[in-house]
Amino acid sequence: MKTFLYLCAALGVMGLAFWAYQENYQTQAALKQSAKVKREIGELRQSLAILNAEWAYLNRPERLAELAEINFDRLGLLPLEPEQFGAVEQVAFPPPPVLPITDPIEVRGQLDGEGQFP
Amino acid sequence: MTEMKETPRTPLRPIASVLSAREKGENPDVIERENLRKRHEGDRDRTRRCAEGRLLVLALFFFCAFAVIGTRMGTLAASEATEPRAAATGTAIIASRANIVDRNGRILATNLSTHSLYAQTRDMVEPNRAAEELALIFPDLDPETLKKDFTGDRKFLWVKKKLSPEQMQAVHDIGEPGLLFGPREMRLYPNGKLAAHVLGGASFGREGVHSAEVVGVAGVEKAFDAWLRDPVNNGAPLQLSLDLTVQAAAREVLQGGMHLLNAKGASSVMMDVETGEILSLVSLPDFDPNDRPRPLATGDAGDSPLFNRAVQGVYELGSVFKIFTAAQAIDLGLVNAHTMIEAHAPMRWGKFKIKEFKGKSYGTITVEDVIVKSSNVGTAKMALAIGAERQREFLGSMGFLEPTELEMVEAPTGKPLLPAKWSEISTITISYGHGLSSSPVHLAAGYASLLNGGTRVRPTLLRQDSPQTGERIVSEGASKAARTMLRQVVKRGTASFGEVPGYAVGGKTGTADKPKPKGGYYKDKVIATFASVFPAHDPKYVLIVTFDEPVETSGTQPRRTAGWTAVPVAAEMIRRTAPLLGLRPGPEPGEEPQVVKASHQQ
Numbered sequence: 001m002k003t004f005l006y007l008c009a010a011l012g013v014m015g016l017a018f019w020a021y022q023e024n025y026q027t028q029a030a031l032k033q034s035a036k037v038k039r040e041i042g043e044l045r046q047s048l049a050i051l052n053a054e055w056a057y058l059n060r061p062e063r064l065a066e067l068a069e070i071n072f073d074r075l076g077l078l079p080l081e082p083e084q085f086g087a088v089e090q091v092a093f094p095p096p097p098v099l100p101i102t103d104p105i106e107v108r109g110q111l112d113g114e115g116q117f118p
Numbered sequence: 119m120t121e122m123k124e125t126p127r128t129p130l131r132p133i134a135s136v137l138s139a140r141e142k143g144e145n146p147d148v149i150e151r152e153n154l155r156k157r158h159e160g161d162r163d164r165t166r167r168c169a170e171g172r173l174l175v176l177a178l179f180f181f182c183a184f185a186v187i188g189t190r191m192g193t194l195a196a197s198e199a200t201e202p203r204a205a206a207t208g209t210a211i212i213a214s215r216a217n218i219v220d221r222n223g224r225i226l227a228t229n230l231s232t233h234s235l236y237a238q239t240r241d242m243v244e245p246n247r248a249a250e251e252l253a254l255i256f257p258d259l260d261p262e263t264l265k266k267d268f269t270g271d272r273k274f275l276w277v278k279k280k281l282s283p284e285q286m287q288a289v290h291d292i293g294e295p296g297l298l299f300g301p302r303e304m305r306l307y308p309n310g311k312l313a314a315h316v317l318g319g320a321s322f323g324r325e326g327v328h329s330a331e332v333v334g335v336a337g338v339e340k341a342f343d344a345w346l347r348d349p350v351n352n353g354a355p356l357q358l359s360l361d362l363t364v365q366a367a368a369r370e371v372l373q374g375g376m377h378l379l380n381a382k383g384a385s386s387v388m389m390d391v392e393t394g395e396i397l398s399l400v401s402l403p404d405f406d407p408n409d410r411p412r413p414l415a416t417g418d419a420g421d422s423p424l425f426n427r428a429v430q431g432v433y434e435l436g437s438v439f440k441i442f443t444a445a446q447a448i449d450l451g452l453v454n455a456h457t458m459i460e461a462h463a464p465m466r467w468g469k470f471k472i473k474e475f476k477g478k479s480y481g482t483i484t485v486e487d488v489i490v491k492s493s494n495v496g497t498a499k500m501a502l503a504i505g506a507e508r509q510r511e512f513l514g515s516m517g518f519l520e521p522t523e524l525e526m527v528e529a530p531t532g533k534p535l536l537p538a539k540w541s542e543i544s545t546i547t548i549s550y551g552h553g554l555s556s557s558p559v560h561l562a563a564g565y566a567s568l569l570n571g572g573t574r575v576r577p578t579l580l581r582q583d584s585p586q587t588g589e590r591i592v593s594e595g596a597s598k599a600a601r602t603m604l605r606q607v608v609k610r611g612t613a614s615f616g617e618v619p620g621y622a623v624g625g626k627t628g629t630a631d632k633p634k635p636k637g638g639y640y641k642d643k644v645i646a647t648f649a650s651v652f653p654a655h656d657p658k659y660v661l662i663v664t665f666d667e668p669v670e671t672s673g674t675q676p677r678r679t680a681g682w683t684a685v686p687v688a689a690e691m692i693r694r695t696a697p698l699l700g701l702r703p704g705p706e707p708g709e710e711p712q713v714v715k716a717s718h719q720q
Contacts, residue, residue, distance in 0.1 A: 049214075049229060056225035056308035061366030079367070079694055082620050082703040 130154055214303055215332050216346045217355040218317065218339075220362040221395070221581050227317055227339070227407075229332070230306045233286055233299040235278040236327065237268060242296030245269050251292045252277065255285055268296075279322065280304055300327045305339075307407045313365050315401045315426040316358070316526065316579065319410035335410065336424070338579060340527040357581045359395035364388065367694045368398040372663070375687035376402050379668035385427035386691065387562040387662045391570035391651070392585035394563070394578050396524075397659070397699070401427040427664070429524060430532045432555040435664075436628030436680075438649040439551035440497045441600055444489050445568055446512045447500040449596035455486045455603060461496035470543055472498050475629075475679075489603045490611035492627065494550045501549030506540045509548065515574065515591050516564040518556050525579045532557040551628055558662045561649055565660045569604075569651045572597040605654035612679070615686045616650060618693050620703020625650030625661075625688070627680035632667070643667045648684035652692055655707050659699065663688040 068077040130153045136146040218227040242248060245268035253261035256278060267275055280302065281289070289297055305320035318337020322330045331347075334340035342356055368386050376384040388398040405411050405423040414422045420431065447453045463479040465472040472494050474480065480493050488496030501509060513519060521533045535555035537544040547553035559577050566575040567588065574588030592600075604624030608616045612627045628647040631639035646665045651657045668683040669676045677683070696703075 046231060050231070052225060053228045053230050053306050053308060056228065057306070059224075060309045061312065061362065062310060065366075065370070080697040082618070082693060082697050085697065085702045 128153060128157070130157075214353075215305065215320075216351055216353060218346075219355045219357050220360045220365075221357065221397075222361065223355075223357070224362045225308060226313060226358065226360070226362070227305060227307050227320075230304045232302050232304045233281045234276065234302045234330070235281055235286075235289060236274065236276050236298055236300060238296045238298060239268050239270075239273055239275070240296070242268055242294060244294065245296070248292055248294040248297060251294075252289070252297075255288045276325075298327075300329075302330055303332055305332050305408075309362065309366075310408070311404045311406050312362070312369060313360055313399070314404045314407045315424075315428070315528075316360060316399055317407050318526070319407040321410075337426075337526050337528065341525050358579050359390075359393075359397060359581045360399070360579070361397045361699070363698050364695045365398040365400065367698060368691055369400045369402075369404075371687060371691045371694055372400050373402055375663075375683075375690070376665065376668075379665060379670055379683050379687075381665040381668040381683075382421075383427050383431075383666040384668075385431065385558050385662075385664045386688075387428050387558045387660075388691075388695065389562045389566050389575075389577060389660045391566040391575065391657045391660055393582040394566065394575040394586050395582050396559075396562075396577055396579055398695070399428050399559075399579075401425070401429075401431075426526075426528055427666070428558045428662075429522065429526060430528050430557065432532060432535055432557050433645045433647075433664070434552050434555050434630045434633065435558075435561055435645065435647050435649075436551040436630030437492045437494075438561060438626045438628035438647050439549065439554075440489055440492065441604060441626050442513065442516075442564065442568065443497050443501050443504065443509070443549040444485055444603060445592055445596050445600040446504055446509070447485070448599050449572075449592040450504065450508070452503050453485050453500065455599050456484050458482050458484055459488055459496045459499055461488060461493045461499065463493075463495045465495045465498060467498070467543060467546060470546075472546065486603050486606055489626065490606050492607075492612050497549045498546040501545050502542065504545075506542060506545040509545050510540050512591070513548070513554070513564075515589070516567050517574075517576065518554065518560055518564060522557065522559050522563065522577055524559060524577055532559070534560060551630060558647070558664050561647070562660050562662045565649050565651060565662070567591050569597055569601055569657045569660065601651065601654050601657065604651060608650075608654075612681045613648060613650075613685045615681065616648065616689045618652070618689050618696070620705075621692055621696050621701070622653040622655055622706045623650050623689065623692055624652070624654030625685075627685060629679045629681075642678070644678045646678065646680035646683040648680050648688045650688055650692070652696065653701075653704070653706070658701060659696075661688055661692060663691065 068075065071077075130150045131146060132149075132153075135149050139146045139149055214229050217225055217229070220226055237248075239245065246265055249261050249264035249268055252264055253259050259277070264277075277297070278285075281299070286299065289299075302322075307314075307317060307319075316337055318334055318339040320332050320334050320339050323333040324331050334343040334346065338356070338358065339346070345351070346356060368388060372384050372386050375381075383402055385401045386398065387396060389396050403423045411423060413419065413424055419425055420427075425431065444453075448455065453459070460482045461480050462482075463472070463474040463477075474494055475492065480487070480491055480496070483491065483493065483496060485496070485500070487493070488500070504512075510519075517523075518534055519536060521530045523529065534557070537548070537553050544553050563575055563577045566577075567573065568591065571594050572592040573586075573590050575586050576588065601624055604626055605622060606624075607613050607626055608623050613625050616623050616625055626649050628645075628649065630645045630647070631641070632643040632645060633639055644667065646668050648661075648663045650661045650663075652659060652661070663684045665680075665683050665687075669678055670682040671677075
């Protein structure tokens, strides 16, 4: 009985040690992973900042105005003018659709000799 | 217990000893005492051994504990400090300087990582060749000075503060181990000269090999330096009230106008009348904040492109002030818009003579016509009725007596110049804008406060979400009357070029002779100002356009009045910017909406 208890305790200690080490390794792996991801986020953030800066630089009003001028033949872009504001009343609506024929009545006639309606 | 089992307890009175002692006639108690003593000695020795053992274990324990603490302290002292990794959770702190964006989130200032170049002269293999190669890459470096630096006593020197990637590669290709790169954060203003005066600029503060701090040197960058550098904001940008598109359009129009009119300088301020947000602030000539020029060493600081004419420049702005006098007179109940005022020129006041433009005389006219025709005499009469004290108080309530509270480091330098003694003649001249110098931003704030219904508006460069609820300056009625009068100035007065169809512009012109530095006024140098509000019936924005020494030369005679110079430019600016602000052109109240013919016909 005593031996059995000792054996149990030893096995328990071994099991717990195994579990603790495993947890430790997993934690370290997770920490390493998170540090890597964080570094990656930092790098991506930096490249995002560079891309944003480039975007802002390429979209500076001065350059856009120049581009609009160079490509005037193709695009015909002009500054926004007050006349370009329109009212809803100014919009031409399509003509009302022709009403559907639901109850057709067959009508036959004949043109008389001269080709005129009677 | 075990010991006792092995060595059985010796009896205190062993029968053999007692019997032999009795035979000899000795006292058997002696034997008993002797045995008792032995037993006690044995007991004492045992306890001592036990205590010694315990002490040893305790000493061992203490030794181990102290040894652990000692080694731990030793390793802590010897190793580099690191953050506990498990504790560093959540979002990482962003240590770089915050961006500055406009009201729609477009970037006005951001950071770019570059490298700086420095030299460790001890590690240099071929200092002379390196110096020559560097001079080829950077034409602004002198090879002789570099050689002297590289071969001299200096161990360390900065060669270049900012490198482009191409230049960095070229320096790499020299292959000199003594030339090293340090990472740098560089402040970038992608829009170049746009809003240069507002942003100011940045430069490096304390520099190290691994990093350098970026500090603002002027404008918003300096005013918000601490905020921009604070890591607590976690990368949140500073949002200004400026609108990049409006700013670009305003600058383009103003620059075109400045060139056409041969003006020395120009400025424009556009402000929201309710919130006090400055949507565009242009001062020309301007500069590139990426490469901020040095302040002028000699001459007038006002001629430097660094000088912000809209904020720092204080000028006698002329007749644009007349509306303040008229509005105050109406507010005080002294007159109404149709009261007849006797305005025969010239008017004598003591030894002074108040004349009209080109020596005209308007006779007896209404208050509205005093403003429409810009009569100095008529305004002077109203100012005398108001009195010096009330005039001063009124101008003070709109902020004309102290520097503006704009969020720029330059704002306190734009201190208005006031007369030393606010005498009656000062009252007269100030009523039509002479004798009191203020900046265009002051004027914008004054017009906004007067015309938005009569509550004080303080100019701001930060985006606001709600209108300011300032203290009341004039009554709603007086504000409305002022707007109507300003509209009449454009409809039939001195600012007739200011008409923009659909936007009901109202405004007042001002042409002030420039004061000579030594006293007196120039005959042919003026400051031309147009202070406008649009739409006049429902004010949304105030626009101030100022030109320094403009000349309009299309006619036979050079024309310098604001009606010919500032007004057409301001009108073009409104025509360009109002649609960008989303303002629909519309008919004025009381005006018949025009019939628009539809193009679609059946």
